[in-house]
Each structure stands twice: as C-alpha cells, then as structure tokens.
Amino acid sequence: DIQMTQSPLSLSASVGDRVTITCQASQDIANYLNWYQHKPGKAPNLLIYEASNLETGVPSRFSGSGSGTDFTFTISNLQPEDFATYFCQQYDNLSLTFGGGTKVEIK
Amino acid sequence: QVQLVESGGGVVQPGRSLRLSCAASGFTFSSYALHWVRQAPGKGLEWVAGISYGGDNKYSAHSVKGRFTISRDNSKKILYLQMNSLRVEDTAVYYCARGQQWLYYWGQGTLVTVSS
Numbered sequence: 001d002i003q004m005t006q007s008p009l010s011l012s013a014s015v016g017d018r019v020t021i022t023c024q025a026s027q028d029i030a031n032y033l034n035w036y037q038h039k040p041g042k043a044p045n046l047l048i049y050e051a052s053n054l055e056t057g058v059p060s061r062f063s064g065s066g067s068g069t070d071f072t073f074t075i076s077n078l079q080p081e082d083f084a085t086y087f088c089q090q091y092d093n094l095s096l097t098f099g100g101g102t103k104v105e106i107k
Numbered sequence: 108q109v110q111l112v113e114s115g116g117g118v119v120q121p122g123r124s125l126r127l128s129c130a131a132s133g134f135t136f137s138s139y140a141l142h143w144v145r146q147a148p149g150k151g152l153e154w155v156a157g158i159s160y161g162g163d164n165k166y167s168a169h170s171v172k173g174r175f176t177i178s179r180d181n182s183k184k185i186l187y188l189q190m191n192s193l194r195v196e197d198t199a200v201y202y203c204a205r206g207q208q209w210l211y212y213w214g215q216g217t218l219v220t221v222s223s
Contacts, residue, residue, distance in 0.1 A: 001169065010155050027196075031169040032208065034208070034210075036152075036210075042215075043204075043213035043214065043215055043216065044144075044152065044202075044210070044213055045204060046209055046210060046211050049208070049209040050208075050209075057210070085151075086204065087151060089154075089209070089210075091207075091208040091209070092168045093164075093166070094140060094142075094145075094157035094158070094159060094164060094165075094207070095154075095157065095166045096142065096154040096157065097154060098144075098152040098153060098154060099150060099151070100151050101151035101152065
C-alpha cells in the first residue's frame with residue numbers, strides 16, 4: 001500500500017503569511033495527488049486535483065505542485081477563513097490514502 | 108443539486124454489526140464510483156472503502172478488510188457499508204463521497220460509536 005507522509009503536523013501563521021505544506025509518497029504516484037481543506041463539523045472541500053489543478057471556484061491563493069513522490073501545497077496571503085486542517089490524498093485506481101493532515105492555526 | 112445523505116450511525120457494542128447507508132440524489136448514480144471515508148475523534152481522514160460505478164470492483168483499507176463490506180444498489184441510488192466485528196477503534200464519523208480519483212461531493216457524515 002502507498003503511504004503518504006504529510007508535514008508539518010501543525011503550524012501557526014498570521015493573516016497575510018505564505019504557508020507551505022508538503023506530502024511525500026512512499027512510491028512514485030505520478031501526479032495522482034489531491035488536496036482538501038477540512039473544517040470542524042463540515043465535509044472536506046476539494047481544493048487541488050492532480051497535484052496542481054485548482055478546482056473551480058477555489059481562490060487562486062491556493063496552489064499545488066510536484067510529481068513522483070514529493071508534493072507541495074501553498075497558501076499565499078493567508079486569509080482568516082483559511083484556518084483549517086489540510087489533507088493530501090493519493091489515488092491508485094479505487095484505493096485511496098490520505099496524509100495525516102496539517103492544522104493551520106492563528107498565530 | 109448533488110446530495111449525499113448518510114444514515115445508520117449510532118452506538119453499538121464491540122463485536123456487533125451495523126450497516127450504514129448513503130442516499131444519493133441530483134446526479135446519475137450509476138455513473139460514478141463512491142467511497143467511504145472516516146474520521147475518528149481528534150484524528151485525520153482515513154479512507155475506508157471504494158466501489159466502482161457498476162459495483163464490480165471493490166477495494167478496502169487493511170484496517171477494515173474482512174470486517175467491512177461496501178456495496179451499492181444502483182436502482183435505489185444507495186451506497187452501503189456493512190460493518191461487522193466492530194472495534195472501539197472504529198469509532199468515527201463516516202462520510203460517503205463521490206469520485207474515482209478525487210472526492211468533490213461529500214455527505215455530512217454519520218457518527219458511529221463503538222463502546223461497551
């Protein structure tokens with residue numbers, strides 16, 4: 001099974017900051033990597049698919065990059081509504097794996 | 108609009124069974140793969156199981172293999188998760204979600220608590 005190692009576990013940042021989260025796959029997954037935002041009591045929200053494609057309606061301050069085993073998710077100009085937990089997710093046919101999540105907190 | 112509504116959660120003793128349902132509307136149910144994803148209290152998201160649009164292909168996580176079974180009824184537009192031999196560590200909010208490679212539509216979740 002493919003394992004996803006996400007870091008950091010949590011981070012503190014201020015409004016306006018640039019935030020970077022990484023995800024590493026245990027084997028080459030090409031660009032089969034997605035990113036979600038999750039807020040307490042709500043369903044997760046897809047932000048980025050296939051490593052770098054911004055989902056429709058998602059603000060352009062969110063971006064993703066990478067391929068193979070190493071991936072990066074960036075929020076530029078952090079906004080108050082962006083404080084949440086972010087997860088990466090890989091797919092191998094119908095078998096999925098999520099990263100452990102990164103909680104973005106207010107500094 | 109697309110809706111996924113989970114039901115069937117509740118409190119159950121370890122070793123017992125429970126069946127979750129996810130009723131879908133607003134899209135052609137039989138054209139999409141579906142998944143169950145859970146989140147235990149204070150933990151991250153964990154993929155549980157996935158099923159192809161026709162129901163022929165099923166995959167599940169190692170943590171539930173042999174205990175949980177995913178299925179679907181395309182005529183009724185319902186996704187199921189049969190959970191047997193439940194353990195305390197299966198306590199979580201269970202979400203159904205639509206998609207093959209990425210999950211755009213999610214339900215609001217149903218809470219399963221396994222406790223004696």
